[in-house]
Amino acid sequence: MTQPDTWQIGGRELSSRLFLGTGLFPNPYVQQEAIRASGSEVLTFAIRRVNLSATEDDSILQHIEPGQFTFLPNTSGARTADEAVRIARLARASGLSDWVKVEISANERTLLPDPIETLRATEQLVKEGFTVLPYTSDDPILCKRLEEAGAAAVMPGGAPIGTGLGILNPYHIGLIVEEAGVPIIVDAGLGSASDVTQAMELGCAGVLMNTPVAKARDPIGMARAMRLAIEAGRLSYLSGRIAKKKYATASSGYDSLKLT
Amino acid sequence: MNIIINGKTEKLENVRTIEDIVAHYDLLAKPIVVEADGVVLTREQWASTDVREESRVELVHFVGGG
Numbered sequence: 001m002t003q004p005d006t007w008q009i010g011g012r013e014l015s016s017r018l019f020l021g022t023g024l025f026p027n028p029y030v031q032q033e034a035i036r037a038s039g040s041e042v043l044t045f046a047i048r049r050v051n052l053s054a055t056e057d058d059s060i061l062q063h064i065e066p067g068q069f070t071f072l073p074n075t076s077g078a079r080t081a082d083e084a085v086r087i088a089r090l091a092r093a094s095g096l097s098d099w100v101k102v103e104i105s106a107n108e109r110t111l112l113p114d115p116i117e118t119l120r121a122t123e124q125l126v127k128e129g130f131t132v133l134p135y136t137s138d139d140p141i142l143c144k145r146l147e148e149a150g151a152a153a154v155m156p157g158g159a160p161i162g163t164g165l166g167i168l169n170p171y172h173i174g175l176i177v178e179e180a181g182v183p184i185i186v187d188a189g190l191g192s193a194s195d196v197t198q199a200m201e202l203g204c205a206g207v208l209m210n211t212p213v214a215k216a217r218d219p220i221g222m223a224r225a226m227r228l229a230i231e232a233g234r235l236s237y238l239s240g241r242i243a244k245k246k247y248a249t250a251s252s253g254y255d256s257l258k259l260t
Numbered sequence: 261m262n263i264i265i266n267g268k269t270e271k272l273e274n275v276r277t278i279e280d281i282v283a284h285y286d287l288l289a290k291p292i293v294v295e296a297d298g299v300v301l302t303r304e305q306w307a308s309t310d311v312r313e314e315s316r317v318e319l320v321h322f323v324g325g326g
Contacts, residue, residue, distance in 0.1 A: 021326025031324075046325025049266040049318065050292055055285050060324050074325055089300045090320050093293045161326070188326075210326025 005234065007183060007205050010099065010131035010152040012070060016041045017200070017230045019072060019185065020223070021210025028063040030219050035064075038223035044072045044101060044208065047087050061096075071097035072133065078104045081120035088125055100125060101155070101187075101208075102134040111161045115142050119149060126150030135187045135208075138168075140175040147182050154182060155208060158199065159189025162211045166195040170202060177203035193222075193229035200233025201241070264316045279306040281317060292321045 006013050020040040025031035035043065043064065051057060073091035078084035081104065088100040102121045106114035118134050119142070125132045131152045136142055138156040146154045156176055159165035167173055167186065177184050183205030190196060190209050199207050207230065216222035262269050263281070275281050278296055282288055294301050295318040296309055311317065 021324070023324035023326050025324065044326050045322040047293075047320050048323045050285075050287065050290075050321050052266060052268075052285055052319070055287055055290070059291055060322055061291050071322075073322065076325055086295075086300075090293045090295060090318075091322075093300045093302060094291060094322065095303075096291070096322070208326070 005238070009133070009183060014041055014070075014206075015039075016227075017206035017234065018196075018226055019044060019187075019206060019208035020213065021208070022060060022064075023210050024214035025219060026214075028058070031214075032063055034213055034219045034223040035069075037220050037227065038213065039227045040069075042070045042072050044074055044210070046074055046076045047091050048077075070099060072099045072101050073097060074101040074103045074135070075121070076103045076105070078121075079106065079114070079117075080104065081117040081124065084117070084121040085124050085128075088121075088130060089128075092130065098129065099131040099133065099152075102132060113137055113157070115139065119145060122146055122149045122151055133185070138172045138176065140172055140179060143176045143184070144179050147180060151182060153185055153205070154180065155185045155187035157188040158186045158195065161188045163189050164191030164212055165189050166191050167198055167202070170198065173199070173204065174202045193225045196226050196229040197233035197236070200230055201237050203237055206230075261311075261313045263311055264314065266317075266319060276310060277307055278309040278311060278317065281311065282306060282319070285319070287319065290321065292319055294319055 006015050016039045018038050018040045019042040020038050021044045075084035075087040084102055084104050092098050104114045104117045105111045113136050115137055118136050122132050122134045133153045134146050134151050135155045143154045158167040185206040185208055186199040186204050187208035191212050196207050213219050213222050278294055
């Protein structure tokens with residue numbers, strides 16, 4: 001590629017296509033090195049009550065170099081649109097970011113997003129001036145509805161959070177990308193570099209992940225693998241793969257096989 | 261007075277404002293956010309926001325998440 005392959009969300013230009021979660025890392029040092037190796041410019045967080053019996057605990061923000069990243073707080077823990085809006089307002093009051101990842105789980109075993117509450121929360125938060133990135137089911141119609149509601153990017157799940165099952169429905173993700181007028185980011189369920197490459201080859205603008213990096217045997221190595229996988233998948237997508245077909249084509253032409 | 265902080269009733273003496281409560285828990289220097297009786301406050305509002313008997317206060321912060 002001759003020119004830089006950047007993209008935009010909410011008026012912000014991004015070079016990296018990897019959004020990295022900050023949970024589950026073995027320690028702050030490994031987390032910091034993994035963030036660096038991933039090349040990520042956007043980090044996700046959750047909002048929780050301060051533990052009043054241990055207020056001397058480190059804040060996660062102490063281990064993040066300030067000013068280097070865009071913060072994407074999520075609304076995890078919310079079960080309704082109203083709860084998600086409340087968490088989003090708290091996150092914004094920190095003064096750290098007006099981006100929010102809408103995350104409303106309806107079922108504790110699958111953590112699958114509640115599509116109706118997600119749409120309601122997106123509509124309300126867009127009205128309040130947030131840059132809204134909803135985490136949603138991989139339903140093409142729903143993703144379009146979220147875009148129409150004003151989402152800055154739409155983030156369909158590849159598989160349930162933390163499962164590492166990869167993209168269970170590449171057909172749907174492909175359709176979502178085809179229809180989209182905003183960036184599509186596969187969020188949740190990815191497991192390894194090949195899943196990330198597949199997301200990029202399907203035309204996604206980016207991926208969001210946490211567990212596959214943080215819980216890998218070597219999180220720093222895996223963060224780098226994911227960055228390279230994005231680069232490979234993106235270049236493959238831009239370069240135009242060959243069509244799949246049923247029968248063989250000799251690379252040297254059939255006549256070249258005849259020696260007599 | 262009795263104030264409900266993060267869902268638990270706490271008996272606090274000599275607190276009049278949200279800022280007093282944050283100071284009581286030694287959190288003034290921490291990047292926290294406060295909601296008082298359903299209203300999200302900016303840091304500038306802490307000193308001018310009074311608490312009453314049975315006020316509901318939430319003290320929250322960013323934690324690791326995906």
